Amino acid sequence: MEPLKNIESLAYFSPEILLVVFAAAVIIADLLVKNRESELVAYISLAGLGCSLVAILITNSLINSNEPIPLFFGMIRLDGFAVFFKILLLLATTATILFSLRSEELDVKLKGEYYALLLAVTFGMFLMASSTNLLMIFISLETVSLTSYILAGFLTHSPRSSEAAFKYITYGAVASGTMLFGLSMIFGMAGTGDLSQISLQIASVLESGGVSTLSVLIAITFILAGIGYKIASVPFHMWSPDVYEGAPIPITAFLSVASKAAGFALFLRFFHVGFGKPEILQSIDWGFILAIVSALTMTVGNLAALPQRNVKRLLAYSSIAHGGYLLMGAVLLTPEGLGAIFFYLIVYLFMNLGAFYVVVLIANEAGTEMIDGYRGLATRAPLVAGAMAIFLFSLTGIPPLAGFFGKWVLFYAVIGEGLYWLAFIGLLNSVVSLYYYARIVKAMYFETSEDTNGLSFSTGTFALLSVFAIPTIFIGLLNIFYTFSDKITLQ
Amino acid sequence: MSLQHYLVISSILFSLGIFAVLTRKNAISILMGIELILNSCNLNFVAFSRFVTPAETIVGSEVFRFDGQIIAIFGIVLAAAEAAVFLAIILAIYREFGSIRPDEVDTLKG
Numbered sequence: 085m086e087p088l089k090n091i092e093s094l095a096y097f098s099p100e101i102l103l104v105v106f107a108a109a110v111i112i113a114d115l116l117v118k119n120r121e122s123e124l125v126a127y128i129s130l131a132g133l134g135c136s137l138v139a140i141l142i143t144n145s146l147i148n149s150n151e152p153i154p155l156f157f158g159m160i161r162l163d164g165f166a167v168f169f170k171i172l173l174l175l176a177t178t179a180t181i182l183f184s185l186r187s188e189e190l191d192v193k194l195k196g197e198y199y200a201l202l203l204a205v206t207f208g209m210f211l212m213a214s215s216t217n218l219l220m221i222f223i224s225l226e227t228v229s230l231t232s233y234i235l236a237g238f239l240t241h242s243p244r245s246s247e248a249a250f251k252y253i254t255y256g257a258v259a260s261g262t263m264l265f266g267l268s269m270i271f272g273m274a275g276t277g278d279l280s281q282i283s284l285q286i287a288s289v290l291e292s293g294g295v296s297t298l299s300v301l302i303a304i305t306f307i308l309a310g311i312g313y314k315i316a317s318v319p320f321h322m323w324s325p326d327v328y329e330g331a332p333i334p335i336t337a338f339l340s341v342a343s344k345a346a347g348f349a350l351f352l353r354f355f356h357v358g359f360g361k362p363e364i365l366q367s368i369d370w371g372f373i374l375a376i377v378s379a380l381t382m383t384v385g386n387l388a389a390l391p392q393r394n395v396k397r398l399l400a401y402s403s404i405a406h407g408g409y410l411l412m413g414a415v416l417l418t419p420e421g422l423g424a425i426f427f428y429l430i431v432y433l434f435m436n437l438g439a440f441y442v443v444v445l446i447a448n449e450a451g452t453e454m455i456d457g458y459r460g461l462a463t464r465a466p467l468v469a470g471a472m473a474i475f476l477f478s479l480t481g482i483p484p485l486a487g488f489f490g491k492w493v494l495f496y497a498v499i500g501e502g503l504y505w506l507a508f509i510g511l512l513n514s515v516v517s518l519y520y521y522a523r524i525v526k527a528m529y530f531e532t533s534e535d536t537n538g539l540s541f542s543t544g545t546f547a548l549l550s551v552f553a554i555p556t557i558f559i560g561l562l563n564i565f566y567t568f569s570d571k572i573t574l575q
Numbered sequence: 576m577s578l579q580h581y582l583v584i585s586s587i588l589f590s591l592g593i594f595a596v597l598t599r600k601n602a603i604s605i606l607m608g609i610e611l612i613l614n615s616c617n618l619n620f621v622a623f624s625r626f627v628t629p630a631e632t633i634v635g636s637e638v639f640r641f642d643g644q645i646i647a648i649f650g651i652v653l654a655a656a657e658a659a660v661f662l663a664i665i666l667a668i669y670r671e672f673g674s675i676r677p678d679e680v681d682t683l684k685g
Contacts, residue, residue, distance in 0.1 A: 218646070222649070222650075223653065226653045226656070230657060234660060237667060244682065246668050247680050247681075248683065250665070250667075250668050253657075254605060257657055258609060258612065261592070261613050265615065269619070271642075275628045326684075
């Protein structure tokens with residue numbers, strides 16, 4: 085299909101446009117509302133996300149599943165893949181806004197900026213999921229990064245939060261600079277920024293001997309630095325525990341789910357579309373390099389999580405490990421691997437956000453993020469403790485919870501490609517992860533605290549908690565999610 | 576000047592930027608290193624665009640494509656945005672820690 089021109093593209097771009105319009109509306113509403121306690125801006129941003137979701141569903145009905153629509157002269161592309169990630173990111177942002185409404189960390193004076201930035205970062209992530217041009221890839225990545233830096237350091241007068249933002253931007257700026265250098269090399273070799281042409285061009289210059297395999301390898305390694313930093317894969321994961329610990333809890337939840345999902349969207353599109361041609365993959369064994377990165381990522385994440393005492397930091401390492409599991413699917417570059425990643429991302433969204441919601445609740449009520457603060461939670465708040473146990477066991481991958489089925493699909497795809505050693509390492513890692521997740525469960529159920537007063541939560545809290553807990557139990561048992569994630573393809 | 580001259584200069588700039596980021600003990604110097612990295616990328620884009628992308632002949636005259644130059648302009652804009660955010664965060668760091676040395680801003684560990 086011919087790329088659409090700018091004006092024709094606007095109709096297909098309506099989800100993103102709505103997000104920007106509502107971000108501006110949030111800033112204006114924040115200026116007009118005098119009452120600082122008012123939560124109007126949060127509801128406006130929720131309405132914006134709702135409108136955007138409707139627009140996504142409408143644009144989705146316009147596309148034919150086999151033929152993606154290139155927009156804006158081929159800068160971005162609307163296809164089932166982009167729609168899937170947009171819906172996933174919207175759900176994560178909605179959850180983050182609901183957490184923020186209940187979090188007591190955030191400064192009420194800065195509400196307008198906070199919600200406008202959240203909408204802006206979602207906008208950037210939408211672009212990350214759909215960009216098919218080197219320029220667009222870099223701009224979307226930077227839009228997401230710059231807003232995330234500000235959000236991570238959003239707690240004024242909190243040294244931890246400022247330090248988190250400082251470490252985040254130092255690592256992030258170097259990683260994205262390195263990535264840009266890699267992109268410029270690819271641009272030089274291919275003479276074009278369009279991903280689908282790059283694969284043809286690079287294949288032909290490699291064949292004619294104009295460019296050596298080594299230089300392609302160096303360029304892609306540089307690009308992997310930028311993408312690897314977004315998905316927190318080893319060796320670019322150093323920032324993530326510190327940032328996750330220092331940032332406000334809703335933002336930590338957001339970064340661990342949405343930022344990672346958007347990073348994977350970019351990663352998958354870049355490798356499948358840009359370097360999916362067998363000629364390029366033959367000369368360089370990408371699968372093997374990525375498999376080693378994947379194995380290292382999950383092992384480092386799980387081993388570093390073992391001694392942690394702060395639940396936020398523990399969940400940060402756990403999310404590094406889950407990035408490693410997801411990378412197993414990316415290694416394959418097959419439709420089965422893709423389907424497994426999509427399914428795992430759905431599962432991961434619910435279980436990880438749920439776990440972070442409990443962290444928000446305990447930080448509000450008990451005023452601590454340490455595992456010691458979870459002692460005796462089973463008697464003080466039985467429902468919350470039960471939900472936390474479900475999320476943690478699902479993160480470990482214990483049947484019949486969703487996490488088990490997510491891992492099952494991933495391992496199945498990996499074994500189908502004959503990478504037995506990688507599946508074995510993944511299995512060992514799941515066993516190791518049981519130890520640190522179970523430590524929190526042990527503190528909740530088998531230890532007692534001096535403070536035995538029951539914690540009281542509102543009905544809304546329980547409703548939101550069950551929104552995460554119920555899917556975590558049932559997603560794996562329902563067939564519809566498998567068929568749904570299998571149907572999405574990437575061309 | 577040939578393409579190689581530009582590529583050598585941009586590689587030197589890039590290496591100097593990485594060196595500055597790794598060795599400097601002051602947040603502002605780190606920011607300067609990052610700017611060097613971004614500028615080396617811009618130089619690369621413009622050089623590649625001038626030497627590699629083919630000129631098209633439109634109505635009898637040679638017309639160059641400006642893809643790389645456009646990317647470089649966006650690169651400059653994003654570098655400016657990044658510098659603004661970085662400086663704001665350095666201010667916040669100075670207010671909380673009374674120092675902008677990265678090795679003194681290190682309470683989160685483990």
